[in-house]
Amino acid sequence: MRGPWVPPWIAPLPDRPEPAGRILFVSDMHFGSGLDDKSRRAEFVALLSELQGNVDDLVVGGDAFEFWWERNGAVPARFLDVLDSLRSASDAGIRLRFVAGNHDFAIGQALADHCRAEVHPDGFCLESSGHRWLLVHGDAAPASEGGDRIVRRLLRSSWAQAAWNLLPGDLGFRLALGVGDLSRRVEPGPAPSTIEMEPLARSWMETFGLAGVIHGHTHRPFLTRTAGGTYVNNGDWTRRRTAVWIEGDRADLIDFTREERPWRSNT
Numbered sequence: 001m002r003g004p005w006v007p008p009w010i011a012p013l014p015d016r017p018e019p020a021g022r023i024l025f026v027s028d029m030h031f032g033s034g035l036d037d038k039s040r041r042a043e044f045v046a047l048l049s050e051l052q053g054n055v056d057d058l059v060v061g062g063d064a065f066e067f068w069w070e071r072n073g074a075v076p077a078r079f080l081d082v083l084d085s086l087r088s089a090s091d092a093g094i095r096l097r098f099v100a101g102n103h104d105f106a107i108g109q110a111l112a113d114h115c116r117a118e119v120h121p122d123g124f125c126l127e128s129s130g131h132r133w134l135l136v137h138g139d140a141a142p143a144s145e146g147g148d149r150i151v152r153r154l155l156r157s158s159w160a161q162a163a164w165n166l167l168p169g170d171l172g173f174r175l176a177l178g179v180g181d182l183s184r185r186v187e188p189g190p191a192p193s194t195i196e197m198e199p200l201a202r203s204w205m206e207t208f209g210l211a212g213v214i215h216g217h218t219h220r221p222f223l224t225r226t227a228g229g230t231y232v233n234n235g236d237w238t239r240r241r242t243a244v245w246i247e248g249d250r251a252d253l254i255d256f257t258r259e260e261r262p263w264r265s266n267t
Contacts, residue, residue: 004203005143010136015206015229020126021056022263023246025135028236029214030103031082032108033066044237045085047256052092054263060086061234062101063218070110083114090116099123101217102139102148105155118122118241123158129248131211134204138215138233140195150166159161198224198231205229212251214244223253 031041051058066078075083076131090096096117100107112119123136140148154160201213205228212230221235221242231253235242245252245262255258 005200005235006007006204006207007141007149009217010134010141010204013123013125013134014132014134014204017125017127018217019159020128021247022054023057023059023126023128023133023135024051024055024218024241024243025059025061025214025234025246026235026237027061027099027137028063028219028238029141030066030238031079031155032238034238040237041082043256044174048085048089050261051089054261056096057095057097057126059097059126059135060136061123061191061214062099062139063103063216064098064101065104065107068104068107068111070261071108072106073110075110075114086115086117091220092153097124099135099137100156102152102155105152122191125210126246128246131249132196132209133246133251134208134213136208136213136215138197138217140198141215144196150204169198198222199232200264201231202226202228205231209248212246214246214251222257223251 015192021161029040029044031037031044035041051200058079064082086096094174098107098111098115098117098119100119100121101107105203107121109119123134125132125134140152197218201215204213210229212232214232214234216234216236218233219238219240220233222231222233222238224231231249232244234244234255235253237243241256241258243254243264245254247262252262254262
């Protein structure tokens with residue numbers, strides 16, 4: 001009998017759980033895009049200032065940036081306000097972990113060095129109080145998204161990244177932002193990938209013995225709990241300011257526009 005569909009980049013993760021404590025998962029900020037970019041950045045930087053002593057692990061789960069490129073081993077100067085705040089959180093003792101998304105697929109060593117962060121392009125399996133959670137971006141994960149997997153493979157290839165470095169920096173960013181704007185538009189109604197992700201994630205919970213699966217990408221906040229585990233679609237920081245709080249065997253969807261702070265319930 002064939003097992004459930006598992007993308008090849010996700011399949012190894014459950015066998016390599018990393019220890020974690022209180023986890024905050026946030027994704028899809030798309031910094032660098034939109035007329036409200038300045039306010040979104042300010043709100044995120046303000047949130048980071050609250051995390052010391054309240055969060056052990058901060059997972060930035062993909063598409064933090066509308067586009068990312070590490071030219072000649074340097075981080076883009078246009079994102080230094082966010083990057084320096086993330087570095088401060090890391091310096092304060094928070095374990096900072098980055099997942100690559102379909103927009104910021106080229107995050108790498110320069111980001112890791114600047115922020116003192118761990119970067120895993122494909123995601124993490126974190127173990128909190130003995131409970132394993134799979135945290136991924138979610139792009140190209142459903143079996144039906146074969147075309148997206150081809151694009152994913154091409155964009156992440158070494159030759160594609162080398163070719164991009166041949167473009168003048170400003171031209172490369174303008175081109176990437178234009179393409180990114182098209183791919184970021186959310187079609188009306190449930191997207192096929194949104195509908196497919198929960199049953200797919202639940203098959204991974206059963207196969208790998210996970211407490212739950214957390215992902216972003218589709219910008220639609222959604223949480224369900226069953227005896228088999230917890231499934232959470234993170235939503236986004238772009239419009240909704242939502243994130244996921246994980247502690248032990250429980251995950252909660254947090255709406256920061258309502259001044260919700262999960263750590264306050266423990267005080």
